[in-house]
Structure formats: structure tokens, C-alpha cells
Amino acid sequence: MTLAHLSIDDLKAQARRLRDAMTAAGTPVSHGRALELVAKSHGARDWNTIAALGSRADNRPAAPTTVGAVVTGSYLGQRFRATVLSLKKLSDSDFYAITLHFDEPVDVVTFDSFSAFRQRVNGTVDSRGVSPRHTSNGEPHIVLDL
Template sequence: MTMAHLTIDELKSQAKRLRTAMSAAGTPLTHSGALELVAKSHGVRDWNTMAALAARTDNQPELPAVVGGTVSGEYLGQRFTGKVLSLTRLSQSTFYKITLHFDQPVDVVTFESFSAFRQRVTATIDGKGVSPRQTSNGRPHLVLDT
């Protein structure tokens, strides 16, 4: 397991095991000393830096899509496949702004008398790829397949 995938709790457990092993070998070690040694063993300057890196990694949500990737789903009730042109996390939230380019234009009007085709759309989605905005019948505007 690389340092980038370790949680704060896992790193503290490493420090506790190190402290126990060092004490058993006759070399007492303080808890803070063990934390510093764990940080150095992972190539990090000190424990505070290590804790900041681990916390930042722990709090990163999984992305609902990848820029340049191919996605499929429903937009205003119509099936689509397309490419992700951009994905931006909205500041300090769990939502993203996504821009898609559909392989084939999607008719977003349900009336038989006329059509309105869209091939490029921008929407807000959550971490699961679902738009919080809904149509009048309660369906999300955009739903990405997982």
C-alpha cells in the first residue's frame, strides 16, 4: 500500500506498532517520535506534512466521470452516448459542472409537433453522476450510467 492510499488511522497504527517494537527491543520511543519516524519512512519531511497529505487523499471523492472519457446515460429522458469535454468540482461542495458532447444529437422536446436537438450540454451533477435539477415529472435532467 503506497502512502497516497493510507489513512490517518493506518499511519497512526504503524506508529503504534513501531513504538511497541522499539520498546520490546529496549529502545523506548515516544508516540510523537514514532509518528515522525513513520513520516520519514514514507519519504515525508515530518508528521504534520504526512497528516496533511493523508487527510487530503482521504477526503477526495471518486469522480463521476473523466475528462476525455466516454459516457452514456439519459439527458431529459433520452438515451445518449458521448464524450466528457470538461468536469469541474464546484467549490467546497459535492457537485460538479460537466460539459458533454453527444455522439448523436438528442431531441429534448417531447411534443410531436416540433423538435429541439442538443449535442453539447452543460449540467450540474453529484458524485454519482445524477443531476439535482429535475424535470416537472421529477426525473433528473442528467443521469450518467455507472
Template sequence: MTYSIDTPSRTTLKAEARALRDQRSRAGTPIGQGAALEEIAHRHGYRDWNTAHAALPDRVPTPVQVGQRVKGTYLGQRFTGLVMGVQLLADMQHYTVTVHFDTPVDVVTSSLFSAFRQRVTATVDVHGVSPARTSNGQPHMRVMRA
């Protein structure tokens, strides 16, 4: 089964159910965890919690994993390297990825000077493409499994 970037995980729905329980408790109308899970499943368009649980992934898909060999482009320069860190951001749709390049990359396009980087951290989506763009419209980073 394939999932889109907008597909929540079971973990996300469970967190939403806990937040709903806390909200209702503060409002003076407490509900149980089962009722909260059912309500959250309905909000996401599922018939019930069991249907949502069966249909959803256990975790959100990640573009790369720590320790994985990767390749791609950074500021228009090709690279190969090793993923040193991956962190899911609060929007649940983007990650910060830290890559240690095998060979330092010159991030300056000028012929007058150079600025080499060997370890960089960039924000990417689940497809490994950075939403930030250079002045020519290219993503800052594209990263994929090697």
C-alpha cells in the same frame, strides 16, 4: 477503501489549514503549518494529522473524467458520448460536466417541433446524478462510465 461524498480530501484539509493560519495571523496569534494541520485534523474527528493523512483520499472522487466514454440520460433521452470537461464546484460535492453526444438528443417532448442538442453542460453529484429535476421529477442528467 470507499469514501462518501462528504469525505474531504487531503488537499481540502491542507487548504483549510492554510486558511486557519491566515485567520490566526490576521488575529495576531500566528501558528505554524504543523499546528494548523493538527487542529484541522481534530476538527474532522481524527486523532492527529498523520491519522487523517493515512485515512483520507488524495483527491475528491469524480463521477467521470475528461476523454472518457459515457452513457446515460439527458432530459429523459438516452445518450452515449464523450466527456469534454469536468469541473469541481465550490461546495466540493458537485461537478459541471460537459458531454458531447454521439448522436444529437431531442430535448423537446412535443410532437409539434424538435430542438436537438449535441453538446450539453450539466451539474451532477459524485454519483453522476443531477440535483436539478424535470417537471416529472426525473434528474436532468444521469451520467455513468460506458
């Protein structure tokens, strides 16, 4: 059973709609019974079980951005404006794999005599848009302006 996309409010709204529909069909049920029926429809043993799962889903951080969004931030210390090409939640962690396409290539080398430009990069960010990986000076690889 996966309820990652459902909140407690979503589940309660389903129960209200079910109760209203059953009443309109001539079979009124109490709100409590409607909650139990919604829980069973999602494969849970009872309302308390699904409410506990829904609560955990409500407390998960939201994704930092969406696919197709235009974002700004810094990559290896260089400012950028980019389009998010992909964003995928990494299993049961609070991290996301992200692919960015920079409007203008970013020079990722800090030496004056050498340059290496990147226009598309892959990385990992948390729900705040900050990479868990850091450069040698302690700066996160990716920081999105949220």
C-alpha cells in the same frame, strides 16, 4: 494546506520512504519520527493534524468520470452516448460541472410537432453522476450510467 489528493496511505508511504532513505544515508529514524517529519513537510503541526485532514480527504466521493471518457446515460429523459469534454469540482461541494458532447444530437423536446436538438450540454452532477436539478416530472436532468 491542501491534501485533497493525498490519502492516509499515501502519507504513510511517504513516511516509510523517508525512513528508508534516512536509514540508507546513515541517520536512522523511527517510524513515528518519520510520520512527524512528513506532517511538517506538508505544513501541518504534527501527525495527528495531518492524519485528521487526510481522513477527511479519504472520505470524499470520487469524481463520477474523467475528461475524455465516453459515457452513456440519459439527458432530459433521452438516452445518449457522449464524450466528457470537461469536468470541474464545484468548490467544497460534492458536485461537478460537466460538459458533454453527444455522439448523436438529442431531441430535448417531448412534443411530436416540435424538435430541439442538442449535441453539447453543460450541467451539474454529483459523485454518482446524477444531476441535482430535475424536470417537471421529477426526473434528473442528467443521469450517467456508472
